[in-house]
Amino acid sequence: MSTVSSPPARSARHRAGPRRSALPGTGRLWSAALLAVLCAGVGPVLFLWWQNTIPGSLNTGAACLTAAGRVAGLLAAYLILVLVALMARVPWLENRIGSDVVARYHRALGEYTVVLACAHAVLIITGYAWQGGRNPVTESVTVVFDYTDVWLSALALGLLLLVGVLSARAVRRRLSYETWYHVHLLVYLAAGLAFAHEFAVGADFSTSARNRLLWSGAHAAVAAAVLLFRIGLPLARSLRHRLRVTQVVAEGPGVLSLHLAGRNLDRLDARPGQFLRWRFLAAGHWWQSHPYSLSAAPGGDRLRITVKDLGDGSASLARLRPGTRVWFEGPYGTFTAHRGQRGRRVLLIAGGAGITPIRALYETLPGHGADVVLLYRASREQDLVLYRELAAIAARRGFGLHPLVGPRGDGGGDGRGGRDGQGRDPLGAEELRRVVPDLREREVFLCGPAGMADAARRGLLLAGVPARRIHTEAFEF
Ligand SMILES: Cc1cc2nc3c(=O)[nH]c(=O)nc-3n(C[C@H](O)[C@H](O)[C@H](O)COP(=O)(O)OP(=O)(O)OC[C@H]3O[C@@H](n4cnc5c(N)ncnc54)[C@H](O)[C@@H]3O)c2cc1C
Incomplete structure (x- = not known):
């Protein structure tokens, strides 16, 4: 017997989107495992610094400041790599730990990265100024303008700071998602500039071919993951499954369903409760992708999503026409x-x-x-x-x-x-x-x-x- 109570009518429409709370069940274990791996990565980074520190060299206040600056710089460089890796949309991370949890790690580590990068600049410059008996402000101007590649790292720091400020909740709330997202892509540029800086002036890399090889390998692996999972896989899947909108159905006030059809969709292995990121190839839509969950179990070569008009992007889906091609990423998610x-x-x-x-x-x-x-x-x-x-x-x-x-x-x-x-x-x-x-x-x-x-x-x-x-x-x- 089903239990269906009749709903009394009441007022007030709400527009806030659903949100997370604590990580439950097995996801917690995977999340703890990820944190353990990230923490374990700090060990080799500190070893790099230790290996290149001459015994007995930390004998003055200035030397200690400079050393602390080097450690902060190495840790910031490691975290930049981690931040990019977390956002590479690696299916294992998205489907075991969950995109929301991965994004939460990314946000928290992003804050540490900005603080460490700033600490790196301040400590190194103050250490050099102290050692040479100069004013730290004059020293910073000299360092930035007299050494060719340091201005590039200053630019990287500026970009990181910009992204950090725009990601602060109070600021982000005032920006459209797309503005925030596109400015955020500057982190890739910052990562490239920081990498060049590390090889040009970082004592831990400029003197050791082995360190350069390992560090380049780690960067190459992360870059490959980004290209593969954010571009290659979605492109290949979208071309293979050839999804199209077949029907746009109004479901209620400000809510519509999009019925989609494609080829061999069973191979996607999408599960009820999962979401995909959808890009509709129509004027005004193709440049943005939005995550929407499947609102019905995938059946044969058909999928369905149901969308509430929580903003401009979701509201404009009502204008889509049957036949519109759809590109997608996923399926993702642990809500199964x-x-x-x-x-x-x-x-x-x-x-x-x-x-x-x-x-x-x-x-x-x-x-x-x-x-x-x-x-x-x-x-x-x-x-x-x-x-x-x-x-x-x-x-x-x-x-x-x-x-x-x-x-x-x-x-x-x-x-x-x-x-x-x-x-x-x-x-x-x-x-x-x-x-x-x-x-x-x-x-x-x-x-x-x-x-x-x-x-x-x-x-x-x-x-x-x-x-x-x-x-x-x-x-x-
Ligand atoms: C895992 C997941 C599953 C979702 N499933 C559904 C669903 O089944 N049905 C539904 O109606 N809504 C769903 N949403 C919410 C939906 O993605 C947003 O409402 C939509 O992207 C808003 O875009 P907009 O341009 O209309 O609004 P905007 O005014 O641009 O944004 C409104 C809110 O959505 C967020 N948002 C906007 N664009 C994106 C994006 N590309 N990626 C992530 N967040 C974004 C913004 O940060 C803001 O909080 C889901 C969101 C997530 C994260």
Whole structure:
């Protein structure tokens, strides 16, 4: 028997995209493993410095400052390489650890990189000035203008600083995604300039052919990964599968589905819950790509995505015509049934555009009857997009389906889960336990706007669901 409660109509449309919370389950292990590998890389970098430091040479304050500057420079150079590698879209990283987690590492390490690069410049210049008994400001002008390649490294530092400032949350919020993204590509230029600087003046490389070989090898491997996974693989897949838009279907206020068809799509091995980055080859669209999750299980040579108009790019998809060619990257993502423990019952919680991957999971999760329960949060009844399809799946398989309709939370004591028709917080621990009495035994998959996802996560934890069983998908990186 399916459980379908009738949704009371309520107000206020929300536009915030779904977002992440803590990393659950096996993803945590992979993430810890990645962190261990990144930390392990610091060892050889410090060894490089140690190997090229003459015993007894750190005998003055100036020498110590210069040495600290060299260490900071080497670590910054290593982190630049790591930052680029993390964004190479290596399928293993994207599908084991998750794009959102990889992006979070990239952001955190980016901050350290900028700080280390600045520390490198300041410490080296102050060390040289102290040693020569000169003013640090005069010294920095001399260093930048009298040594041919140092101005290139000053340019690299300037670019890193620019990208760092534009990535600060307060600034980034004011920029369009595309502006931020394209300025961000300057990191590749900064990485190239920094590499040239290291070989030209870095004592650790200019005197050792072996070090130069190893360092060049590491850079070549990362460059190859970027070219292969960001350009080669997507190009080859797009050409091979020849995807086209077949239908554009309005699903509700500001929401549409794009039906796509191509060749040999089973070879993509896309799983329900995953997303791809889509590039539509039409005027005004081809230069940007956006991530959208599959909103139905891939079937034969057909795929479907469902898009909410959260900005200009998503809103303009309504103008696409059937026949439009589509290039894509992926599939990516860890928000799949594989994350849960096999045989365990499942609770799905969705809100807003977060229904898309949840809809695909609802259709394909194994089990019947109460094995799968879906709580679908929306502000108004008309925002419950794809509801008819969900009800049909519920009727066919006997799964639980509970629409939770009511205004969003206002932060005023309802945990931002909002209120339902009876004035209760539908995502509070008490209400969750009432609707799904065995929720502590279930794997939970959660995808929804920031406030709603946070409220649901809090409610679940308070209701006794272990954090490792709460699997979330972030709709922002
Ligand atoms: C893994 C993932 C899966 C997603 N699945 C869906 C889905 O199934 N249905 C749906 O409606 N939405 C989905 N989104 C959200 C969707 O990608 C954004 O709403 C869309 O890219 C906004 O673009 P815009 O030009 O309309 O809006 P803008 O006003 O440009 O941006 C709105 C927000 O989207 C972010 N954004 C914009 N472009 C990108 C981009 N290329 N990559 C990452 N973030 C971007 C911005 O940082 C901003 O937070 C998903 C996002 C992610 C990360």
